[in-house]
Amino acid sequence: MKLSKFAIVLSSLFFFSFNSHADTIIIKECRTNPHDYLVFNESDHAISEKIVDHQLANNPDLKDDTIVEIYTNDYYEDRDDWVASFTFEDKHKSYLLYQVDKDEFTELDQNQYQFLLAKIVKCNADKQQPIYSLNFDVD
Numbered sequence: 001m002k003l004s005k006f007a008i009v010l011s012s013l014f015f016f017s018f019n020s021h022a023d024t025i026i027i028k029e030c031r032t033n034p035h036d037y038l039v040f041n042e043s044d045h046a047i048s049e050k051i052v053d054h055q056l057a058n059n060p061d062l063k064d065d066t067i068v069e070i071y072t073n074d075y076y077e078d079r080d081d082w083v084a085s086f087t088f089e090d091k092h093k094s095y096l097l098y099q100v101d102k103d104e105f106t107e108l109d110q111n112q113y114q115f116l117l118a119k120i121v122k123c124n125a126d127k128q129q130p131i132y133s134l135n136f137d138v139d
Helices: 002-019 042-055 060-065 110-120
Strands: 067-071 081-087 093-099 104-108 132-134
Touching: 042 067, 042 081, 042 093, 042 132, 081 110, 093 110, 104 110
Parallel strands: none
Antiparallel strands: 067 081, 067 132, 081 093, 093 104
16 A cells, blocks of 8 residues: 555656656747748748658658647747647657757657747747648648
């Protein structure tokens, strides 16, 4: 009985410490896009492709069947943090954070992804619209 209580406490601590990791990732406060247009340039395309290539490096054949949604700030001068969602053919999902200034990828769970996504798109005009997508149709 003591062992099972210990296991429950230990797993709870692990769960809360793992989920709180999203709180420790530093995301700059977003700035609202001052323009009436959205800029998506070659640099943004290269970052998007880098994210996709990183996630699918071991299985590049999955690219045609994987739904990819990538979000960042609408304001082109404020695009340091990018989050991506990957939905595979078997409906399995994975999530990734890419921080441009650190050139660093971080694997996320769904809770971390939702938390960081809300912070990153907070200033966007359309919070539901990815800046880049593959095999994704918006109705």
